[in-house]
Amino acid sequence: MVQPFPVRESSILSLSELISRLLGLLFLARFVTTLGLAESAEFRMVLPLIGVAATFGSIGLPQALTRLFASARLEVGRPVPRSLLRTALWGTACAVGFALLSLLLMSGLAIQTGIELRAFVRLAETAVPLLLLICVTGSLRGMLLGLGSTYTPALAQVVEVGVRLLALIYLLPALTLDHAQAAEVGILTLTAGEGVAALLLAAMLWRLMQKRGVLRDRGKSGLGSVLRMSLAPTGQSLLASLGYAFELPLAHELLTKTHGETAASQLVAEYATIALPLLCAPMVLTDGIATALLPIASAERAVSGSRAFAVHLRRIIGVVMMVAVPTTGVVWVLAPTLSGWFQAPGAALLLLLLAPLALPLYLQAPLATLLQAQGRSRALLYAGLLGDVVRLGAIFVTFGLWELGRAGFALAFSATALVQTGTMLAMLQRYTALAVPWRTLISSCQAALGMVALLLVALHAPLPYSFANLPILWSAAALLVGIGTLLLAQEITPQSLSRLPLLGILFETRRKRGG
Structure with a gap:
């Protein structure tokens, strides 16, 4: 029997994601206004490196643990096998090692303009506790979601960002720039948030284990399986990060040759800072749906194979339609007003051109969840790699050969979104025929x-x-x-x-x- 659509879980996770984003904006605004753009530049430069280093422990491993624990949860209240907990422990240790190794390699290869080597090493050392906590909280979230707990991971996400903001308000006066770098203050505030979230998640997991009990089984550790399941979402996230990292510099370089430095910077800002974030804002709903669906789809596959797959696919397409189609209409009407709020009237044309892509764009996260639940994680790598190739190729063609302006961003983004979503749909059609609701x-x-x-x-x-x-x-x-x-x-x-x-x-x- 196919379980009902996870309305409650999706709404909880979507709401927590929305609140976290709003608190995150307040955090960044407070950080920049207090320290200034120049002083906060170090933090903005080192933050992507921390994110890349923690990708395995914050994205890949949590999703793998969610699938593993959900697949083993055949009955509500069933004791948790000790072998699963042992697998999660060793997986977290591997994630920590991967994160530290990645940070070490990037520290040795990074050339940061305006940051001396000694200062950069000091920043890397300050980030070590943060990396450890990111891996731990990621694993705890994945385990709790797999065991059917939704409120605790959602609450922990909001608490984490809230503690960051409070730590910035009360920690910043004590750690002025005379005692610490601006980037160190930022890293310490992130560490405080992760630490409180880790304590909350660990306490709730311990309480859940006390309630359900732990089964002393002789099962072998599934570390190898978990690591294999982790590689695909980790690789997809890294490919997406690399694709966007190369996209904007390449577009800026090509636009500079044809439109000039000032116009190129303006066009890139309209696309990356205004149009794209506004279009992606409603994705908090579809991201919540994807997160809530992963444990349910994984558990049903373990019980009934792929019989429930067609129902899930049709539901997902229908629900995303109810979010994406109205979003397209609203963006078409409000594009001039929204761009006017940012004092960038040129972004209105970009919003008008990008609005029809809401449906294929919003489908990507839920479709990726279904692929992972069916054990087709490598399809995410294929879609991500193909999307990056198309993105960079389209940027080169539209700006380098055709010398387009705003329409070039729309064409490149359209090609990327359609190719990635089309690739995932093609993979999903191997299990069932695609039925459009x-x-x-x-x-x-x-x-x-x-x-x-x-x-x-x-x-x-x-x-x-x-x-x-x-x-x-x-x-x-x-x-x-x-x-x-x-x-x-x-x-x-x-x-x-x-x-x-x-x-x-x-x-x-x-x-x-x-x-």
């Missing part, structure tokens, strides 16, 4: 039309009541129109809404009163 697509278009109509009214309303003065109120009203349209079309049911954390309590209370 046309009814859901039509309902999503109707929801988008209702939201667009309301926003057009908001944009042309008298100034005191216009969208410019009341953006939150009009946005909430548009969201309600979209949800109401999907409810009338029965794409969203009251039963699914009743599984949401807060609404579920209201539905249950109303049902009891009615009874």
Whole structure:
């Protein structure tokens, strides 16, 4: 029997991701405004190196542990085999070693302009505890998600970013630049957040182990299997990081030759700083769906093989449609207004061109989850590698040969998104025929039309009541129109809404009163 769609889990994880991003923006704003752009440059340069070094322990291993623990969880409340815990321990040790080795290699090869070698080594030493904690918290999150716990990883994510912000506020006055570098202050605040999150996750895992018990089995360690499962998502993340790392410098170099230095910097900023982040903002919903679906799909594959796969694929496509199609309509209407908020009117054209890519872009994380649950992790590497090749090739063609401007970014991004999503869909078709939920697509278009109509009214309303003065109120009203349209079309049911954390309590209370 196919389990219901993880509405509750997806909403919890999506909400925690949204809150974490907002707190992260406050953290960066506070950091930059307090230290200044020049002083905080060291932190911005060393942060990507820490991220690359911790990729295995923060992405690859947690997803592998989620799959492993979910596959072994055949019954709710079943004792956890000690062999799984031993595998998680050795996997975490390997992740720590990989992270430290990566940081050591990058420290030896990195040439950081404006940072002396001694200062850089000092930063690398300061980052060692942070790397250890990232690997530990990643493993704990993966284990808890695999065991069916959703609230604790979500809460830990919010607590982590909140502690960072508090540590920055109270730690910064004690560690001024006379005692520590700006980058050291940043690393210490990140370490404080990871430390508190690790304590919370460890306490909740211990409590769960006490409740369920530990089974003393003689099973062999699955370290080799876990490491193999970890390589694909780790490789995909590294390929994506490398692709974006090469994309912007290459685009800037080619645009400089045809449009000049100033115009090139402006175009790159409009694309990378405004248009792309705005388009990707609703992906917190699909990322939450992907994270919540991984343990469920992995557990069902262990029990029933691939029989439930077709249902999951159709559900995923339908749910993503209900997010992506209205997003496309909203972006089309609000593109000039959104770009005006950033004082970059040229970004409006980029938003208009990129908006139709919301559907293939938002599908990538959930499709990657289904591939991992089916044991096809290497497909992620193929899709990522092919996408990077297409991205860099399209950048060279559009800017180097055709000498395009903003349209070049749209063409390159379109080619990359379509190729990556198409590759994953082609891999998934080996298990089941691809069935497009046309009814859901039509309902999503109707929801988008209702939201667009309301926003057009908001944009042309008298100034005191216009969208410019009341953006939150009009946005909430548009969201309600979209949800109401999907409810009338029965794409969203009251039963699914009743599984949401807060609404579920209201539905249950109303049902009891009615009874």
